[in-house]
Each structure stands twice: as structure tokens, then as C-alpha cells.
Amino acid sequence: MDSIPTIQLANDHTAIETLLEIQRNDPKKKKLRSKEFVIDDGKMTWRSWTMREQIYKKKNNGLSTQARGLFTTTVGSQHVVAVRGYDKFFNVLEVESTQWPDLMSKTRGPYEVTAKENGCIIFITALSKTKLVVTSKHSLPDPQDDPTAHGGVGYRWMIKHLESVSKTEADLASWIYDKKLTLVAELCDDQFEEHVLAYNEKESGLYLHGINYNTTLLHTLPSATVQQVAEHFGFHRTEFVKLETMEQVRKLSDEIEETGEFQGRPIEGVVIRCKRDEKDFFFKIKNDHYLLFREYREITKALLDVDKDTNQVSVKADVKPRCEYEKSIYYVSWVRERIVDHPEWFQDYKKNKGIIDVRERFERFWQTADLKQLKGDPVCGIAQAKR
Known part of the structure; x- marks a missing residue:
């Protein structure tokens, strides 16, 4: 605790002024936008920055910081950072920098693998x-x-x-x-x-x-x-393990893909922290099981219509979700029917309540039921199946 150093922070005024200049020259907000918040009983103003997701993927994106989650303020005449998330x-x-050959050749350990809650x-x-x-x-x-x-x-x-x-x-x-x-x-x-x-x-x-x-x-x-x-x-x-080589990281990635777990528990994925060009560098390994469950959630929200006045639940008839996973094709058919015959399961779904219950009900159906119980051809209910 006491050994954590107080470092000499960089002068961030110019970097923040660059963000302001980008914003001034970007009225359609194609790169970034910001919003001001008055805090401390009106004594201070903090500015929150939101960069467009795709901008980060460009090598030379013109941004003076790669932070995702950034609040700035002024002290005297100088812009300073008030809150700083990760890059x-x-x-x-x-992306190119997270291809395995690039990771093997351009990063340096030790590799800290942390659970992604x-x-x-x-x-x-x-x-x-x-x-x-x-x-x-x-x-x-x-x-x-x-x-x-x-x-x-x-x-x-x-x-x-x-x-x-x-x-x-x-x-x-x-x-x-x-x-x-x-x-x-x-x-x-x-x-x-x-x-x-x-x-x-x-x-x-x-x-x-x-x-x-x-x-x-x-x-x-x-x-x-x-x-x-x-x-x-x-x-x-937050639990973590330290690995010495990228080969060990790749082996762990294969294990997560197979089991959907890290250190014996289901997780969203893991984040790996290491060095690249002698700077802090992060990348992540997503759990495919988690991505499937997230697709269920997004499919349900796309299909679901909840009347704001009556809270009545119905299916959006003209919506055909896009499915990345073959299992999701059957989920689309199943959830359409459940919205009709069990609307009470979905009344608070768009408020992020009942998501886990609905998914677990489908998983039980998948394990025990005959898929022929589903009405019609499941493929007709989707936009495209990529897998």
C-alpha cells in the first residue's frame, strides 16, 4: 500500500487541447464527442469524452490518447485528467495487433491474466x-x-x-x-x-x-x-495468474474455449496485461459460451415490444435477428413462442431483469425437449446464419 509510488505525471494540457480541436473540427461527431458535468456544488466542471468505437481500430487515428473512459477538467489555465480508464x-x-504472430513477436511478459467479470x-x-x-x-x-x-x-x-x-x-x-x-x-x-x-x-x-x-x-x-x-x-x-510466455497464454485460451471457465468458474473472458514497446498493453480473450448467451439477450431485446403505457408484451413481427451461432437459430423460434405464451417472463427484460431466467429456461428446453416442438422452420425466422 505505502510502496505505491507517486509519479511525475505528464503535462496533459496539449493532449487534451488536441481532443478539443478534433471536436471543434468534427461537427458531425464522427470521431468523438464530449459532455460537461458540473460537480462539487457548482465549483468544478468535468468533461466526459466518448470516442467512436471504430476509431480505436485505426493505426493512426489522430487521437492524442487511446483512453476509453476519460474525464478531464481544468486547474487554472491547464487541462488535466480527472478520471482515467484503460486504453x-x-x-x-x-485487429492486427492482436493476431497471434504479432502478439508472439511484439509483446513482452510476464503476462498477467485477469478474470473479466x-x-x-x-x-x-x-x-x-x-x-x-x-x-x-x-x-x-x-x-x-x-x-x-x-x-x-x-x-x-x-x-x-x-x-x-x-x-x-x-x-x-x-x-x-x-x-x-x-x-x-x-x-x-x-x-x-x-x-x-x-x-x-x-x-x-x-x-x-x-x-x-x-x-x-x-x-x-x-x-x-x-x-x-x-x-x-x-x-x-479480481483473480489473476501470471504466465511467462505467450505460448502459455495461447494454451490457456484453448482451455477457455473448451470449458468456458477460468480457475473453475464461468467467466466472460480474460484480460491479458503485458508490455509492448515498453508500454502497458492489454488484450482480451473472449469466452465463446458467453458470446452465445449474449447473443440470446440481444435477440430477445430485438424481438421484444413492451408498451410503455400498459406494459403489454408482444413480438415485433417484422424483425428477423441475425445469428452468429447455430444454436441461436433455434432460440429465435423458441423465444418468439415464449413471448406469446409467457409474457410475464419478459415484462422487465428491457430493464435488464429476467435475462438469466429466460436463458436458463431455454437451456433446459434444449437439453430435454424435442426440437420438433418448435413451430415452423427456424431458419425462416432469421436474417442470416453465419455458423
């Missing part, structure tokens, strides 16, 4: 030595503990975690403030919002998985240090 990182095989990202930083600010990727809640906002729920969980180890907001704030850090955590709380994988009451809360310095160039702390901080302040730890 945007990609799945294996998704299945929730929404939360940032925690210090406004002063006594006050913390908790945000989602692009938004600040108002009030800070707003129970309907991701950042607000994150703040409430943070207070619970601190209380569990007899600490206060000021204890964490004073530690963050001096070092100018952003804590990066995953909010996993099915009572607030379901995603794809289930978290019971004991597993719910904030999983601390990163600590970044507040500067435009990514400078992140090792996973072992992150775990120590999590334990000290009462957060859930």
Missing part, C-alpha cells in the same frame, strides 16, 4: 482528501448516490465495502488524492441490473481490477498491487 483493448484476432465498469477517484467521485464510463450521477444510475449504485457499493473493513470515504480519498489515481472496478449486482452471468448476493458488489494514474498515457499498477488495495479497502478481489 481501448481488443480481442485476440480482432461480467458487469459494468465503474471509476473511483478523489475530488479532495475527504471526498470521492464515482462515475460510470461516460457519466456522473446526480446526486452521487442516485440508486438508478450506474455511478450512484457504484458509490453505494463502495461505501458498503469500506464499512466492511471499518474504513471511511475519507480514508480512501486521502490515499487516492495524493497519488492522483483512478480505481477501475466492475459493478456486478443482479438486483440492480442483470448482464449475462449470474451473481448471487454474496458475490455482488465492486470487483477492483485496475488502478491507473490520471494521465493521458496509460500507466497502470500491477495486478498483485491491485489485489492488495482491494483487500485493504474491502473490495472484491
Whole structure:
């Protein structure tokens, strides 16, 4: 804890001014956009930056930072970073830099493989030595503990975690403030919002998985240090393993593809942290089982129509979802029928409730039922099947 260095941060004024210039010259917001939030009882203004997803994939995209999750403000006449997420990182095989030959030849270990928890990202930083600010990727809640906002729920969980180890907001704030850090955590709380994988009451809360310095160039702390901080302040730890070679990473990737698990539990995937050109570099390995379950969710939301006034549930007749997975073709037919004969399962689906229950019902059907029970030809109900 005390050994974490306070580093000399880069002068980020020019980099942030470059973002502002791009925005001024990009009225159609093809590259990026930003939004201002007034905080600290009107004393400060923070600007949240949102870059277009496809821009990150371009080698020379013109951005002065590759941060995904960035808030900036001004101190005097200088622009500074207030909140700093990770650099945007990609799945294996998704871009040139994450092809296996490129990873083999251009990255350096050790390779820290961390579990990718299945929730929404939360940032925690210090406004002063006594006050913390908790945000989602692009938004600040108002009030800070707003129970309907991701950042607000994150703040409430943070207070619970601190209380569990007899600490206060000021204890964490004073530690963050001096070092100018952003804590990066995953909010996993099915009572607030379901995603794809289930978290019971004991597993719910904030999983601390990163600590970044507040500067435009990514400078992140090792996973072992992150775990120590999590334990000290009462957060859930994010599990990781350290591998020495990319060959070991690839073997692990094959195991995840086969089992859908990491260290004995279902996961969304894993994030690998290493060095490239002597800088911090991340890439991820997605779990195909998870991607299938996520496709179920997106298919259901595409097909589902819920009347805002009456809450009546129906099927959008003119929608034909696109399926990447063969099993999803049958899910389309099954879920169309269930929306009709069991509308109560779907009344809160678009509020991210009931996602796991519906999926598990289909999985039980898949294991025990005759697919001929499905009406008509399943292929007729989809736009295209790629697999």
C-alpha cells in the first residue's frame, strides 16, 4: 500500500487541447464527442469524452490518447485528467495487433491474466482528501448516490465495502488524492441490473481490477498491487495468474474455449496485461459460451415490444435477428413462442431483469425437449446464419 509510488505525471494540457480541436473540427461527431458535468456544488466542471468505437481500430487515428473512459477538467489555465480508464483493448484476432504472430513477436511478459467479470465498469477517484467521485464510463450521477444510475449504485457499493473493513470515504480519498489515481472496478449486482452471468448476493458488489494514474498515457499498477488495495479497502478481489510466455497464454485460451471457465468458474473472458514497446498493453480473450448467451439477450431485446403505457408484451413481427451461432437459430423460434405464451417472463427484460431466467429456461428446453416442438422452420425466422 505505502510502496505505491507517486509519479511525475505528464503535462496533459496539449493532449487534451488536441481532443478539443478534433471536436471543434468534427461537427458531425464522427470521431468523438464530449459532455460537461458540473460537480462539487457548482465549483468544478468535468468533461466526459466518448470516442467512436471504430476509431480505436485505426493505426493512426489522430487521437492524442487511446483512453476509453476519460474525464478531464481544468486547474487554472491547464487541462488535466480527472478520471482515467484503460486504453481501448481488443480481442485476440480482432485487429492486427492482436493476431497471434504479432502478439508472439511484439509483446513482452510476464503476462498477467485477469478474470473479466461480467458487469459494468465503474471509476473511483478523489475530488479532495475527504471526498470521492464515482462515475460510470461516460457519466456522473446526480446526486452521487442516485440508486438508478450506474455511478450512484457504484458509490453505494463502495461505501458498503469500506464499512466492511471499518474504513471511511475519507480514508480512501486521502490515499487516492495524493497519488492522483483512478480505481477501475466492475459493478456486478443482479438486483440492480442483470448482464449475462449470474451473481448471487454474496458475490455482488465492486470487483477492483485496475488502478491507473490520471494521465493521458496509460500507466497502470500491477495486478498483485491491485489485489492488495482491494483487500485493504474491502473490495472484491479480481483473480489473476501470471504466465511467462505467450505460448502459455495461447494454451490457456484453448482451455477457455473448451470449458468456458477460468480457475473453475464461468467467466466472460480474460484480460491479458503485458508490455509492448515498453508500454502497458492489454488484450482480451473472449469466452465463446458467453458470446452465445449474449447473443440470446440481444435477440430477445430485438424481438421484444413492451408498451410503455400498459406494459403489454408482444413480438415485433417484422424483425428477423441475425445469428452468429447455430444454436441461436433455434432460440429465435423458441423465444418468439415464449413471448406469446409467457409474457410475464419478459415484462422487465428491457430493464435488464429476467435475462438469466429466460436463458436458463431455454437451456433446459434444449437439453430435454424435442426440437420438433418448435413451430415452423427456424431458419425462416432469421436474417442470416453465419455458423
